[in-house]
Amino acid sequence: MAWRRKIPETDVARVQRWCDSKVPPNARHDVRIECHIRGTHVTLCEARPSWSADGGWMHRKFFQLRYFEEEREWGLYAYAWRTGRWHRYRRWPVYESGSMARTLEEVDFNSERIFQPDRF
Template sequence: MSELEKKRVEKLLTAYCENKIPPDLREQIRIEYRIRGNEVSLFESRPHWQGGGEWISMKVARFKKDPKTETWQLYWADRNSKWRPYPPLPYHRDIEKLLQEVEKNETGAFWG
């Protein structure tokens, strides 16, 4: 992913994560993302149930850029935390369109 595209994706996901959870609940739940190469992972994080300041992250969605086709592929995490292609909309040229699909969550694959 180019630096320009990486900055665009960071801006998009930062805004998404900040707007997803109201400020007064951010000590109880957070939506976070990580970028690694051509992959972007979206996580839901909560404080560990035993306390101690540690947070536990659960996989929500993964977006993977295919440099050959210039498309983003969308994945969901199954009950064993394995990434699986998302059949209703497996890929799109615009990551924002896939993020909208995650937000709609019509199949229940992303947000439990």
């Protein structure tokens, strides 16, 4: 069964632009920030060249944005490496789900420093 994309195209374009803006063009051979879309979920990953000879890329997921169609809002989830599960992202004051722009602002802020774009 094929996944039907139910995410607004404007939000897809916004998150792709956001990913492209996180790493300077001269560093993209060493690291990339990618978004993987499946259904109503957008998984944000850091990709680096694999150490193996296959020439592939290793992906490290860090956030997942979930679109709730009825509310037309986005929710933010953080990946817990210890448990291998996604957990609703919370910080104080509590993050409220909302637009794609608001959710990406929260990813940029991420007080827990789950994702650190300033290191590139």
